[in-house]
Amino acid sequence: MESPISAKAALLQALIRGEGYGLDLIERVKERTHGKVALGQGSAYPALRELEREGLVKSREADPTPERGGRPRVYYKLTAAGQKAAMNHQEVIAGLFGLPEIA
Amino acid sequence: MKLWYERWLIRKRIRLLYRSSPDARKSFGSFARSTVIMVDDIALTIDQQKDVNALFAAQQALIDVVAEEHSAFRRAAQARQVFDWLEVVFPRRVTSEEIGDALEIIHGLATDPECSRPGLKIAVKTVTTIFWVVLNSIRLISSSLLARKPSSSFHVSCSALRQARGQVRSKISVRGAAAQMGSCQSAAAESPTRGTG
Numbered sequence: 001m002e003s004p005i006s007a008k009a010a011l012l013q014a015l016i017r018g019e020g021y022g023l024d025l026i027e028r029v030k031e032r033t034h035g036k037v038a039l040g041q042g043s044a045y046p047a048l049r050e051l052e053r054e055g056l057v058k059s060r061e062a063d064p065t066p067e068r069g070g071r072p073r074v075y076y077k078l079t080a081a082g083q084k085a086a087m088n089h090q091e092v093i094a095g096l097f098g099l100p101e102i103a
Numbered sequence: 104m105k106l107w108y109e110r111w112l113i114r115k116r117i118r119l120l121y122r123s124s125p126d127a128r129k130s131f132g133s134f135a136r137s138t139v140i141m142v143d144d145i146a147l148t149i150d151q152q153k154d155v156n157a158l159f160a161a162q163q164a165l166i167d168v169v170a171e172e173h174s175a176f177r178r179a180a181q182a183r184q185v186f187d188w189l190e191v192v193f194p195r196r197v198t199s200e201e202i203g204d205a206l207e208i209i210h211g212l213a214t215d216p217e218c219s220r221p222g223l224k225i226a227v228k229t230v231t232t233i234f235w236v237v238l239n240s241i242r243l244i245s246s247s248l249l250a251r252k253p254s255s256s257f258h259v260s261c262s263a264l265r266q267a268r269g270q271v272r273s274k275i276s277v278r279g280a281a282a283q284m285g286s287c288q289s290a291a292a293e294s295p296t297r298g299t300g
Contacts, residue, residue: 071202071206
């Protein structure tokens with residue numbers, strides 16, 4: 001079955017909990033949806049870059065680590081517009097499925 | 104006959120391990136000449152008079168573990184080399200993030216003692232990462248090209264420049280005329296007061 005939520009929307013929801021890097025966000029989405037939405041390399045990274053281009057998230061590079069072959073981790077964080085978009089998205093989803101509004 | 108076959112099988116496995124890495128020679132003693140195999144400082148003696156099958160089974164298990172671990176680290180090192188080359192060719196933004204995350208997963212697979220067939224899993228992860236890095240780089244480049252206005256030919260851009268220059272000139276002339284008109288109006292407004300004053 002097709003994923004019930006787009007990669008961008010899922011990542012926005014995962015970022016509400018706080019900043020995170022690619023693998024961490026993929027794991028958060030998986031955990032939060034009980035494995036129903038599993039983002040892969042093909043969808044998560046382009047979606048994050050697209051969100052950044054749209055100004056919904058901003059990224060920063062952390063210190064490089066030896067496990068990553070001296071490459072830095074790229075952390076993503078919601079911007080004010082991103083937070084607004086994420087909350088709007090929650091409301092829409094809640095309204096669609098007839099759920100009580102999220103405070 | 105059975106004994107000969109089992110010995111042949113073990114020799115074959117050790118030879119394969121030898122080929123996979125020169126370091127394996129250090130950990131294994133010379134099996135062909137003596138009847139003692141050294142694996143990580145554990146000596147295994149092949150005694151043909153005793154329970155050979157049990158001994159061979161133990162050896163096989165030990166060789167399997169060492170070979171599997173060895174292949175995992177070898178594959179991880181190979182993956183790192185391949186990724187270093189990818190970094191030269193593809194955009195840093197894509198490689199530092201995606202390759203970094205893939206290397207983190209590969210490191211986890213290579214060091215996890217409970218992971219089954221880590222060598223194979225690392226190889227698969229390497230191939231899929233290469234595929235996605237290439238594809239996502241193409242996506243990134245094409246989207247950045249499409250986001251910008253397509254560059255037109257030199258002739259068109261020259262004519263566009265001329266047109267823009269004409270617009271600027273006309274704006275300046277309009278402003279100048281407006282300023283002149285404004286000054287005339289203010290002079291006209293001031294003149295009667297001057298006359299009366």
